Amino acid sequence: MSDSSRFSVGIDLGTTNSVLSYVELGACEGEQAALEVLEIPQLTSPGVVAERPQLPSFLYQAHEAEVRPEDLELPWGNDDRAIVGELARTLGSKTPIRLIASAKSWLCHSGVDCRAAILPIQAPEEVTRVSPLEASRLYLRHLRDSWDARFPESPLSEQELVITVPASFDPAARELTVEAAHAVGLRQAVLLEEPQSALYSWIQRSEGRWREQVKPGDIILVVDVGGGTTDLSLIAVTEEDGNLLLNRVAIGDHILLGGDNMDLALAYALKMKLEAEGKRLEPWQIQALTHGCRDAKETLLADSEVQEVPVVVPSRGSSLIGGSLRTALTRDDVTRTLMDGFFPKVAIDARPAAQSRTGLTTLGLPYAKDARITCHLAAFLARQVSAASELAGFDLPEDARMIRPTALLLNGGVFKAEQLSQRLLEVLGSWLNEESAPPARLLQGADLDLAVARGAAYYGYVRQGQGVRIRGGIAAAYYVGVESAMPAVPGFPPPMQALCIAPFGMEEGTEAELPPHEFGLIVGEPVRFRFFASTVRRDDPVGTRLEDWHQDELDELQEIEVSLQAEQYAAGQVVPVCLAAKVTEVGTLQLEAVARDSEQRWKVEFDVRASDGAAGAVPEAERALA
Numbered sequence: 049m050s051d052s053s054r055f056s057v058g059i060d061l062g063t064t065n066s067v068l069s070y071v072e073l074g075a076c077e078g079e080q081a082a083l084e085v086l087e088i089p090q091l092t093s094p095g096v097v098a099e100r101p102q103l104p105s106f107l108y109q110a111h112e113a114e115v116r117p118e119d120l121e122l123p124w125g126n127d128d129r130a131i132v133g134e135l136a137r138t139l140g141s142k143t144p145i146r147l148i149a150s151a152k153s154w155l156c157h158s159g160v161d162c163r164a165a166i167l168p169i170q171a172p173e174e175v176t177r178v179s180p181l182e183a184s185r186l187y188l189r190h191l192r193d194s195w196d197a198r199f200p201e202s203p204l205s206e207q208e209l210v211i212t213v214p215a216s217f218d219p220a221a222r223e224l225t226v227e228a229a230h231a232v233g234l235r236q237a238v239l240l241e242e243p244q245s246a247l248y249s250w251i252q253r254s255e256g257r258w259r260e261q262v263k264p265g266d267i268i269l270v271v272d273v274g275g276g277t278t279d280l281s282l283i284a285v286t287e288e289d290g291n292l293l294l295n296r297v298a299i300g301d302h303i304l305l306g307g308d309n310m311d312l313a314l315a316y317a318l319k320m321k322l323e324a325e326g327k328r329l330e331p332w333q334i335q336a337l338t339h340g341c342r343d344a345k346e347t348l349l350a351d352s353e354v355q356e357v358p359v360v361v362p363s364r365g366s367s368l369i370g371g372s373l374r375t376a377l378t379r380d381d382v383t384r385t386l387m388d389g390f391f392p393k394v395a396i397d398a399r400p401a402a403q404s405r406t407g408l409t410t411l412g413l414p415y416a417k418d419a420r421i422t423c424h425l426a427a428f429l430a431r432q433v434s435a436a437s438e439l440a441g442f443d444l445p446e447d448a449r450m451i452r453p454t455a456l457l458l459n460g461g462v463f464k465a466e467q468l469s470q471r472l473l474e475v476l477g478s479w480l481n482e483e484s485a486p487p488a489r490l491l492q493g494a495d496l497d498l499a500v501a502r503g504a505a506y507y508g509y510v511r512q513g514q515g516v517r518i519r520g521g522i523a524a525a526y527y528v529g530v531e532s533a534m535p536a537v538p539g540f541p542p543p544m545q546a547l548c549i550a551p552f553g554m555e556e557g558t559e560a561e562l563p564p565h566e567f568g569l570i571v572g573e574p575v576r577f578r579f580f581a582s583t584v585r586r587d588d589p590v591g592t593r594l595e596d597w598h599q600d601e602l603d604e605l606q607e608i609e610v611s612l613q614a615e616q617y618a619a620g621q622v623v624p625v626c627l628a629a630k631v632t633e634v635g636t637l638q639l640e641a642v643a644r645d646s647e648q649r650w651k652v653e654f655d656v657r658a659s660d661g662a663a664g665a666v667p668e669a670e671r672a673l674a
Contacts, residue, residue: 065103095119133190154413317381383465425472434586525586549627557632572614628642
């Protein structure tokens with residue numbers, strides 16, 4: 049933290065909305081921290097600027113004849129035609145081919161180059177495209193400028209800053225988030241998992257009374273349904289020297305399932321209603337209908353008094369108003385669609401359905417094939433049945449089919465619908481009843497819209513040694529593939545071992561020295577590195593070499609192709625090296641190879657998901673791993 053830091057700032061860089069929260073460090077005492085949410089200036093219509101607590105995470109690429117440059121002026125100026133926030137969402141609902149949404153979800157898409165100008169997907173040639181990384185940069189730039197306009201004497205670049213990411217973000221997606229922050233001068237930013245941030249917010253809002261709601265032996269299940277992802281985490285409550293401790297013991301897979309899917313489901317429900325009236329929609333109109341359903345859904349969930357919201361589908365041609373299609377989304381539509389489609393009652397042994405895929409598909413996000421969040425939750429609890437077994441007092445019977453949460457913390461605006469939170473609690477309770485376990489209780493006091501940003505600001509304060517900190521470290525064990533040396537056998541590739549380089553729970557900012565085994569590192573020609581991750585192999589120490597593993601134990605990450613600089617070695621030479629690994633403060637992974645005979649060092653340089661698959665590894669003197 050800079051000596052000039054006056055504030056701890058938290059940014060929820062959300063899929064649908066971004067929020068900035070802050071706390072003045074000098075005004076905090078113990079667990080008492082008065083958090084504020086920044087009112088963010090943004091265009092709400094051409095030429096009109098208003099302040100909102102949320103910045104919609106949308107970017108609109110306006111046609112030069114669509115709005116005048118002077119209508120895009122912000123309090124701090126505007127040097128391009130990129131429109132961010134409320135006006136972007138409004139214009140995009142009418143012309144979706146120019147709208148960029150869900151940039152955050154693209155950051156974790158291993159099948160695309162996140163630095164390439166690919167968004168909006170399938171837009172015509174005349175529409176300017178940007179990369180997911182650039183879109184994230186523009187959102188952060190707007191938040192930075194909003195902050196600096198409000199606190200010119202305390203620029204954001206000098207404050208303690210925490211940016212949240214899904215718990216399931218892999219190291220590459222985390223690095224892209226950090227890179228976007230660095231690009232706007234926020235080089236001090238650290239990352240925090242969103243479910244942890246929601247729990248920090250709950251702790252802060254309780255003003256010290258959180259200890260009255262949980263006790264040693266509790267397992268807190270955090271279910272965070274955001275705009276683009278569903279994040280699942282487990283927090284175990286333990287005791288040490290009379291003090292309660294929180295330990296993050298498990299996270300779920302990266303599930304692209306959230307508000308975006310719900311908006312699409314609502315749009316298709318209205319599409320069927322319109323078609324029943326003899327009104328046929330073109331594909332671009334369905335996109336506009338989806339954006340309209342998003343706005344209507346948020347209105348219905350935010351205000352329990354509203355029972356119906358009109359939805360207008362634009363038309364093309366001279367008679368835009370007369371040709372528009374009008375319908376309405378009701379509270380019953382939202383509740384029924386979300387309850388039956390996303391939170392159905394399922395058995396404890398239910399699992400997400402796997403659908404066969406066609407050979408060709410349009411380029412898009414790899415959404416979950418099964419929209420039933422309750423099925424994903426059942427699979428998660430079953431897979432993590434032993435997640436807390438290493439902690440005293442958390443033993444389960446041998447026939448246990450799932451870990452047994454005792455408390456439930458919800459996050460995400462969708463849970464403003466009380467029927468949905470009660471349905472999730474009811475389904476979880478039915479599973480626990482089958483396990484002869486007591487029902488879980490719902491933790492009260494959660495802030496469903498702003499919790500993630502507020503928790504991030506509180507975490508920045510906690511990092512100074514104040515308040516209560518959640519123990520965790522990295523949420524997966526990481527492995528690098530090592531090819532076995534053996535004679536060639538026709539039709540069979542050399543066996544692959546998985547070498548553990550970072551164990552589950554390894555703390556950020558720490559290094560792990562691998563056992564003094566030597567490996568051969570090929571230099572001076574292109575080689576491939578294979579990396580794996582596991583959220584279930586919790587006991588593998590650094591240096592563990594796996595020769596065989598079950599399919600569901602290790603998940604292979606994006607393969608990295610590199611060309612290691614040979615320098616004093618001959619191209620193609622196999623250099624004997626020892627390995628070491630480090631987890632940075634932001635959760636990215638560094639793998640270092642040290643030559644036995646020269647002490648030359650290489651650090652694999654993740655050129656994250658470049659289009660040609662390239663990455664680099666360079667001597668330490670030149671550059672460290674991103």
